Amino acid sequence: MRIAVTGGATGIGQKVVELIHAQGGKVTVFDILKPDYEVDEYIELDLSEPDSIKEAVAKVSGQYDALCNVAGLPPRAGNALLGLKVNFMGTREFTESMLSKLNSGASIVNVASKAGAMWRQNIEQVKSLMALSSTDELAQFCKAHDIDDVRAYNLSKEAVIVWGMAECEALLKQDIRINSVSPAAIETGILQDFKDAFGEKTLKNIARVGRAGWPKEVAEVILFLASSQSNWLKGIDITVDGGMGACHLTDAFTLPKRLSRS
Helix, strand or coil: CEEEEECCCCHHHHHHHHHHHHCCCEEEEEECCCCCCCCCEEEECCCCCHHHHHHHHHCCCCCEEEEEECCCCCCCCCCHHHHHHHHHHHHHHHHHHHHHHEEEEEEEEEECCHHHCCCCCCHHHHHHHHCCCCHHHHHHHHHHHCCCHHHHHHHHHHHHHHHHHHHHHHHHCCCCEEEEEEECCECCCCHHHHHHHHCHHHHHHHHHHCCCECHHHHHHHHHHHHCHHHCCCCCCEEEECCCHHHHHHHHHCCCCCCCCCC
């Protein structure tokens, strides 16, 4: 198996690469940072720059069995425009440019986020973002929709989820699958950014389920979706949150709790 991984230099992306190697697969890492560990191939990629995307794709030789889009920026102060460029628009452009490099039966796996769970409530704004054809339009879009740094992050991940569903049928005709994974709080170098952005909510969620997730736990789900083991999973989003969502729904619907240890 040969897999392309964006954001493979650090965090969850690095764990994806390690798991692929452990299974005997080959990986091309696309990242703005050069990995500080040994990889099969590294191609520099800045998802915020259309020219960088074109240059990276032009360097690709051969075909891939899967594309794992892990690269992304957190909800950090001043990241609104850049986050929308990288997390959604750049990821979409790179994926579209890579379609001819994917084998028949290939799988596309996008990393979204638990923060994108409100896409149904925000669907009109999500569709407005998806309708943009150039990153040059983003500044005006953010001004018109009053998008701040945190909303930009949430919106970018909502768009990743919706985009995957929207493209599912067309990709099926090309014998390509697309799915997404939505992690909650994960122990990576950017976890503090999420604590800063979402405050007490993040801390309470982590405390309620016992700990934050580990990068490997998300990477295992990504690799499952990239493999033939998940062949009949198409156009879905899998939440990896340690039970946070179940806890919230239990509260929201006042569900009875019958199982407990005395």
